[in-house]
Amino acid sequence: MTIPGKNRGARIVLFAQSLLIALLFFSPIASAENLCPSGMVLIPGGSFAIGSNESDYREERSAADVHVDRFCIDQTEVTNAQFAEFIKATGYQTIAERPLSKAQFPGLSDEQRSPGSLVFQLENLAWRWMVGANWHYPLGRESAIAGQENYPVVHVAYEDVVAYAKWANKSLPTEAQWEYAARGGLNGATYAWGDQYSEKKANTWQGLFPLFNTKADGHGGTAPVGSFPPNSYGLYDMTGNVWEWTSDWYHVGHASKAHQSNPTGVERSKSFDPNKPEESALHVIKGGSYLCVLNYCSRFRPAARESEAPDTGTTHIGFRLVKNLT
Numbered sequence: 001m002t003i004p005g006k007n008r009g010a011r012i013v014l015f016a017q018s019l020l021i022a023l024l025f026f027s028p029i030a031s032a033e034n035l036c037p038s039g040m041v042l043i044p045g046g047s048f049a050i051g052s053n054e055s056d057y058r059e060e061r062s063a064a065d066v067h068v069d070r071f072c073i074d075q076t077e078v079t080n081a082q083f084a085e086f087i088k089a090t091g092y093q094t095i096a097e098r099p100l101s102k103a104q105f106p107g108l109s110d111e112q113r114s115p116g117s118l119v120f121q122l123e124n125l126a127w128r129w130m131v132g133a134n135w136h137y138p139l140g141r142e143s144a145i146a147g148q149e150n151y152p153v154v155h156v157a158y159e160d161v162v163a164y165a166k167w168a169n170k171s172l173p174t175e176a177q178w179e180y181a182a183r184g185g186l187n188g189a190t191y192a193w194g195d196q197y198s199e200k201k202a203n204t205w206q207g208l209f210p211l212f213n214t215k216a217d218g219h220g221g222t223a224p225v226g227s228f229p230p231n232s233y234g235l236y237d238m239t240g241n242v243w244e245w246t247s248d249w250y251h252v253g254h255a256s257k258a259h260q261s262n263p264t265g266v267e268r269s270k271s272f273d274p275n276k277p278e279e280s281a282l283h284v285i286k287g288g289s290y291l292c293v294l295n296y297c298s299r300f301r302p303a304a305r306e307s308e309a310p311d312t313g314t315t316h317i318g319f320r321l322v323k324n325l326t
């Protein structure tokens with residue numbers, strides 16, 4: 001026997017429960033967690049000053065107020081294991097694996113045009129062009145990455161990371177996105193964690209560069225991603241380990257970005273680094289690397305920036321990607 005009143009009450013309770021579940025499921029908080037693919041972190045939109053007016057490095061001056069919309073960013077630098085998946089899926093050959101072009105380097109012999117890349121040799125404490133060095137053999141032919149699956153991929157040129165981004169359906173960060181994420185909400189602070197330097201916070205160089213490295217942080221070269229504490233946004237290695245490519249073309253200062261939303265930097269034709277006048281167009285790289293040290297090149301600060309030719313990969317440049325949300 002049914003009791004109409006009781007059934008109606010039960011239906012109301014059931015309806016209310018369903019409504020609550022629906023509200024929870026579709027609430028902004030719950031959906032925000034699902035906005036970013038696995039391995040990425042949601043960075044809330046906001047305004048900040050990109051660059052630094054206090055910096056000794058003129059390329060960081062003057063700071064400009066900018067706004068960035070919310071976006072997702074990789075929690076770590078892209079690893080060897082992740083890059084290997086891309087190579088396996090696409091058969092892509094990185095620039096360091098291709099011979100130098102005869103048209104571009106007519107004065108070199110075939111042997112001199114053999115595939116290779118720039119390696120910083122810790123034993124000699126010097127940069128050297130090494131035939132056979134590439135993402136799979138970071139220090140040359142006898143240095144395969146077996147056992148280093150969780151290290152950041154290196155020897156990736158700009159063209160290589162753009163190809164990876166296309167495959168992953170993601171994008172290179174703009175400099176503004178990268179710097180905003182690196183600051184972790186501590187806008188205006190010197191370092192990603194505050195104003196006091198600490199060699200325990202990131203994979204940097206300890207000692208007198210380039211004479212000696214005490215390796216007090218436990219690493220002479222690159223370290224597995226996530227070996228050091230994350231910043232306030234939960235992002236690892238935004239300071240040190242490897243430099244990271246951004247999509248911006250390099251230009252001294254930030255005047256072109258002032259008061260912009262989602263600035264993308266200068267056009268290619270305006271890219272210029274007075275320290276490298278022979279280069280015509282360079283991209284901004286951020287974050288510094290394991291070779292950065294307070295006494296020599298303290299470019300492991302969020303405001304710091306360096307230029308790099310798009311066709312150049314080295315032992316200390318890697319990348320991470322963003323997913324833009326519309």
Ligand SMILES: [Ca+2]
Pocket residue numbers: 077237238239240241242243244287288
């Ligand atoms: Ca880094």
